[in-house]
Amino acid sequence: MKKILIVEDESLVGHHLKLILTSAGYKVTGISESVNEALTSIDEQKPDLVLLDIHLKGVSNGIDLARKLTERNMAFVYLTANFQGALLEEAKSTMPFGFIVKPFREDDLLTTLDVAFYRHQNSLESSRQQEMELNQKLKEIRNYDGDRVQKLLRVADKIQAYVPFDYLNFILKNANSTTVTSIGFLRIGFDEYQVLGEQELLNVTGIDHISLKNIYSSLPTLNRAKYFNDEEFDHLCNQNSLSKIIADTYDFESALFFPVLQDNSVLIRYEFYSRKGNTYGQQHVALLSRLLNVLGSILENDRQKIITDHQPSVLSTEPLLPKERIRDFDGIVGQSRPMLTVLDHIDTISPLDTSVLILGESGTGKERVAKSIHALSGRSGKPLVVVNCASLPANLIESELFGHEKGAFTGALEKRTGKFEMASGGTIFLDEIGELPIDLQVKLLRVLQEQEIERLGGRGPIKIDVRIIAATNRDLEKEMEEGRFRLDLYYRLFVFPIIIPSLRERIDDIPALTNHFISYFSKKYKKQISGISPEAIAQMLDYAWPGNVRELEHLIERTILLSKTSIIEQVLLPKHPSDKTSSEPQAGARMKTIDENERDYIINVLKNCNGRIRGAGGAAAVMGLPPTTLHSKMKRLGIK
Ligand SMILES: Nc1ncnc2c1ncn2[C@@H]1O[C@H](COP(=O)(O)OP(=O)(O)OP(=O)(O)O)[C@@H](O)[C@H]1O
Structure with a gap:
């Protein structure tokens, strides 16, 4: 018999729900009126699903509870009388398994629950399968006895889809810090990574050898996995100088540290960094913890080695592709x-x-x-x-x-x-x-x-x-x-x-797509066209692309057919209203709100700083704001 916990502070509604659910064959484990009561009941009764009202008495509401349920991988369905705008968006972001709007019909309630159970089971099944696949792949990598960098690269590449990162740093350090190896993999394409060993780190960050040694020897240990979002990320950068220089160099906004081996003689840790804020959560820690054995054993051989091996590895700054798996996505072009x-x-x-x-x-x-x-x-x-x-x-x-x-x-x-x-x-x-x-x-x-x-x-x-x-x-x-x-x-x-994002959300892909279509259509129409001028590309980057990739494809086809030169100098963009035209106010035009002006200002500063938020010369420094404050402003104003 499936067990459901009702979280509802209107007792009449709670009891009505209980009657319906009981007569439909469910076991109701209780009716909780607040988030704390619900959490205690969940620990004691272990329900299979939680049916929760969004509006609850007290400081925490149903959405706060939902976040905790997501971390525990539990199914839940929202119940509410009014569901609009920001609240709906916030509720959706918690990935519920269903919504029920009051007043509801009994049939709708039961169908929604039925579907929620099915979806939860399916998503569990699908993530279980994915996890098994990952575990299997990591075991294969563990047995790989080639070069260490190649081995770690394979780990980075495999894990990316499960714990997303822009930079994965492997830290290997012995107890008295006489040997510290840090090997970082910076993602620069789908399965392309740039390797950053010690020498490369010195080159890109501009710090000297002695300072890096000092930074290494003062690396804080961590007893357990921890993720760092928002202020916590700033705090991490204040405590950990290696994190600070890496974050400042590449504009990272969040991180997750996962120690796999840590005892009196050695520290081995996976450090994930992301350019997006709030990337990591309990679900990532839980997944990594389930894979702890294999993640640790991949580096087991290095355990002894780092104590005896004083030579830093010679690493290449060339982008690396994991050998024998350069994937072709059936001609999909895009690296944004x-x-x-x-x-x-x-x-x-x-x-x-x-x-x-x-x-x-x-x-x-x-x-x-x-x-x-x-x-x-x-x-x-x-x-x-x-x-x-x-x-x-x-x-x-x-x-x-x-x-x-x-x-x-x-x-x-x-x-x-x-x-x-x-x-x-x-x-x-x-x-x-x-x-x-x-x-x-x-x-x-x-x-x-x-x-x-x-x-x-x-x-x-x-x-x-x-x-x-x-x-x-x-x-x-x-x-x-x-x-x-x-x-x-x-x-x-x-x-x-x-x-799939619209082309407007991935303008970085426009040059590659344009070149792809130029080469395709010039071959098709037997024309000798080898490229496109920077001015024409700039025009294309500035266009709003209502028709997305198909529109771009047709435009290049037409341009190739009409072109008389070997380099395309001009593309005949249709006169769609571009969203990037002059910001000069028109006579009689509506005045901008303070928020709109602030948004424009931040966008302009970001453009001038090439999108860089943190570090010297970053937008936060230019505006005199802490990066996290700028980040929350951007979030509030919908700036991506
Ligand atoms: N990332 C890409 N790389 C290369 N070609 C692309 C890419 N995305 C789309 N195309 C090309 O753009 C055209 C439109 O793509 P497709 O038909 O897959 O879009 P769609 O979203 O299915 O469109 P619709 O909603 O109209 O059915 C096709 O010719 C496709 O090959």
Whole structure:
């Protein structure tokens, strides 16, 4: 019997919920009225799910409790009477397993709980599988007996998708600090890292050998794993000079330290740094702790070595790629941070059989991503069948997807095999899933649950083995609110979402994409065009790209066709309203608010400092603010 804890400070509502849940076969472990009461009850009763009201008496609310539940990997569903704006956004950021809005219908409550249990189980299953994969890969790396840097590089590369970082530093130090090795890997591409050994650290930070030795010998020890966000990160930099110089050099904003071996004779620690604030949390510590044995044993051989070996390793500053695994994502071009996250997700999810939901504006590359997932999966030898749900007439979708028998309906002259059967053993990509009529959504749900389909006019269900990847550019949550998309289907598909950023959010990728399309189309149209001028690229960087990568692709195609020179000097950008045009106020224009002015000011300073926040010459120093204060201002004003 599944156990649910209700957290609700209106006792009437609490008891009403308890009645419904008990008669639906759940065991209610209690009704708590505050966060503290709930935490005690959770420790004692170990419920499977927590149903919690957002508004609670006392200083902490339901969202505070939710954060704690996320850290413990527990399922929870929110209950609230009013859900809007900032509160909704904050609640969503805690990744709940469902929402129930008061007043609610009994049926909706039970369906939401049903879906929440399913999703939780699935996400646990999927993360368990991912973790097993990672554990296995790390064990293989442990047995690698080549060069140490290559070995650590492999560890860094493998762990990236699970504990994201811009810099991973391995610290190996003996008790009296006569030998300290610090080997850092700075991420500079999807699987490209620059190695920073001692000499490189001296070069990039500009400090001298003696100072570095002093810094090494005063490295603080840590008895247990710890993460540092916001003020704590500043505090870390004040206490730990190595962290300070690394953070100042590369603009890091958060860190996670994980000691793997620490006794009287040796300290070995993994130090993760990120340019984003608030990157690390309890879930990362928990994952690393579960992998402690293998993470420690990877460096076991170094234990003795660092005591005897006084020679710092000779390291290369050349970017390194992990050998034998230079991955091709089926032609996906992109090295910007947001795109690297998408590639990490593709890399993680491809080998598993989980359904995937790809979200993103039109033309951002959703189909490309789906193809890449299929190509990197164990199903790549089998078909990938693409179905555009928007382009099929409503009355034909069902027979297109599931097939029909001869004579199943007027006009069904022949038997037809549906797309699901065509994809047998492979993958089906359901593009524009938001357009699927509601009655077919029910049938799709059944396919997901039962792994079987029914042909129109057929005699019974047919078992199928197909992985489902769906995509949409619609706001599915809004579609659900307006009754056009089924909640249960949404949650079943949402097990692993991949969100593709718009081109405006990754302008760093524009030069590489442009060059990629120039070389593709000049080959296709047999034109001798070798590049593009810096002025033309600057124009492109300044454009708002409403049509995303597809628009850029078409623009380059047209430009290549019209171009008479070997270097493109000008691109004919359409006159879409650019969001970067003059900021001069127009006559009669609305006056800017203080916040808008502050936002513009910060953006300008950031531009002048090349986006750098910390350190000498960074935006925080220019404005005379501590980096963390600037960071919170940026967060409040929505500056990314
Ligand atoms: N990162 C990328 N690298 C190279 N080509 C890309 C990339 N992203 C998109 N493209 C190209 O841009 C075009 C549009 O991409 P795609 O069709 O995958 O977008 P989509 O999001 O599925 O669009 P829609 O929502 O309209 O279906 C395609 O020709 C694709 O090959």
